[in-house]
Amino acid sequence: MKVTSLDNPVKVDWFFEQGCRLDPAPYLSGALEARKRLEALPNTVRLDCVTAGHSGGIFNGPKFSRIYLNDPGHSVPFLGSTDMLEADFSYLPRLSRDIATALPYLEVEPGMSLISCSGTIGRMAYVRPDMAGFWSSQHVMKVQADPDKIPSGYLYTFLRSGFGIPMIVSSAYGAIIQHIEPHHLVDLPVPRFDADLEQRIHDLVAEAADLRAAFQAGLHAATEDFFRSVGLPDLIDYRWHAQEPDLGFVVNGVSPATLRAINYRPRAQRLLDQLQSVPGTTLGEVCEGGMLRTGARFKRVDAGREHGVRLVGQRQAFWTRPEGRWISAAAAPADILQDDETILVAAHGTFGENEVYSRSVLVTGSALANAYSQDFVRVVSGIAEVPGAYLFALFRTNVLFRIFRSISVGGKQQEYHTQLLRALPVPLAPASDRARIAETVRQAYRDRDRADVLEDEALALLTQAIEEAEA
Incomplete structure (x- = not known):
């Protein structure tokens, strides 16, 4: 039950300002208290x-x-x-x-x-x-x-x-x-x-905005570098819908692994052929000794922030500031927490163009503090020379997004065909190029984390100034 603070009790004149509303929402939400404190x-x-x-x-x-x-x-x-x-x-x-x-x-x-x-x-x-x-x-x-x-x-x-x-x-x-x-x-x-304080807060937010723009630019640069380094520059600006649609196609040599037409769609097969045309390996081989599976299903046990961990779902994982419920880590399987540079691929969903199904996110930096639901494929490289940051430069592309969707199985809710998932080709650039691409991705995520720190610092300065003005 939420009760009012004795330091800022609900006063009778507040009722008249709110048209004599007697429901507690406007008085216990903190809005009236905040307004009164600021007006003072x-x-x-x-x-x-x-x-x-x-x-x-x-x-x-x-x-x-x-x-x-x-x-x-x-x-x-x-x-x-x-x-x-x-x-x-x-x-x-x-x-x-x-x-x-x-x-x-x-x-x-x-x-x-x-x-x-x-x-x-x-x-x-x-x-x-x-x-x-x-x-x-x-x-x-x-x-x-x-x-x-x-x-x-x-x-x-x-x-x-x-x-x-x-x-x-x-x-x-x-x-x-x-x-x-x-x-x-x-x-x-x-x-x-005073103008100096307001400008200082502004400068922190402006620098954070620049860093978020640098994060975006860094990811684009890493992806472009990846395709150039493996000899596939024509995939940098790949447009799925500009290709000939998958209508009336014939498949020879159908595999017993699947009879679903979407798993043989020509546009996806052409992408797979291009990825296989350059030196590389398969996703299954990269993850040998690492991990390539969805998370374990589990019952959520809610907990307070001081004793729990934030559980992030598919939609929120792609936000600048992921939100989620707080649960007990002790009552959940260990794989809700991820190792550094784990790639999470949204693994359950539908084919809507704006759905997150088949999109990927890299878990590193501050994101390691979060827990993640079972609705992601955990991709952990078992080869030190092929780090997760390098793989992410490929996984975040429209090319992999379309390929992942082409290996789907299921009815309303889709997921990935495990055999086709393991067989996905992963082009391998020369070792020096892989290291450079991975560092570009890592720097992008350092910029993103630094932006969060600067915004939090700006918020702390403002909060402190208001509290000191009240004293």
Whole structure:
């Protein structure tokens, strides 16, 4: 049961401010407490006094018909309220450029704060430099700081703080699907401090955004380096849908391992032939002495943060800041925790183009502290000269994504054919190239972890400043 804090008790005038609501939600959510604490500070302004741009700088957008395309020349990357949480934007859906240009104000700009405003309210992202040219849906609220009045990184840090989030979430309305609208946020009290502190917080967030852009660029560079090093440069920008569709094909020499047509689709077979045409080995041989299997099924036993471990599922594993429930590690199998540079491949799902099924993530750095569900294939190299970081440069590509889907078995929920999985070809570049590619991937993940540290440091500075101002 949640009760109010005796240091900040619910006061009778709060009931009148809330229209005499007697349900506990607005009083115990922390929103009113946060608002009152901020309003008591010596220098607090309304949010709409420090924003500028379309509709005053706080806006989402109208409902509109969406047409998705695959050709980058006729489309733009498109962010939904969950897509904006992705660490790697390689798999974003692409909106028709004609529709996007009709809604120019939905293009995000570096420095904007993005807030999910439909469904799960209050998830946030800061628009980093490499997101220029992205569009967002009506389910994403944009908050654009006025650079002449407030640093954008400082404003973002406040909005995602323990003071900003409760006030944003408490504004939600609706029964099944929750929503917030721009007018719910205009009067949020924003604390102001001396310019040096605000600039310091902004600089931390801006550096974190640059590091996240470097993470993305590093992964792309590693993948490009991989294909050039193994002699397959034409796979760098491989486009599945630009190939001849798999219609009316004939298969000779069908294997008794499978009779499913999707396992013989010509586009995938051409990719497999290309990977096999260069020196290499198979995934089964690479993982001999390592691991190549899904996790064990287990019962979740909830635990507190101080005694548990965060369990991350398929969807959340690809987020910049993975979320998950806290469970007891002692009551779960050992394989929920991963060794450094384990590759996890989302192993259960459907064939929707925007589903995570068949996407891969590398577990290294701060991600090693998380636990992972059984819904991933654990790929652990048993060959020191073929490290997981090198393999990930291949696994994260559209090429492997399509091949993984082509070796699927199952009904509604798909998974991988174990024999076909072990037989996947893995091209091997010269040893010096493998080491260079692996280091590029490792540096990308170091940049990502450093970005998390900087954002947390910015948040700690803001929280400390507010608490000291209250004293």
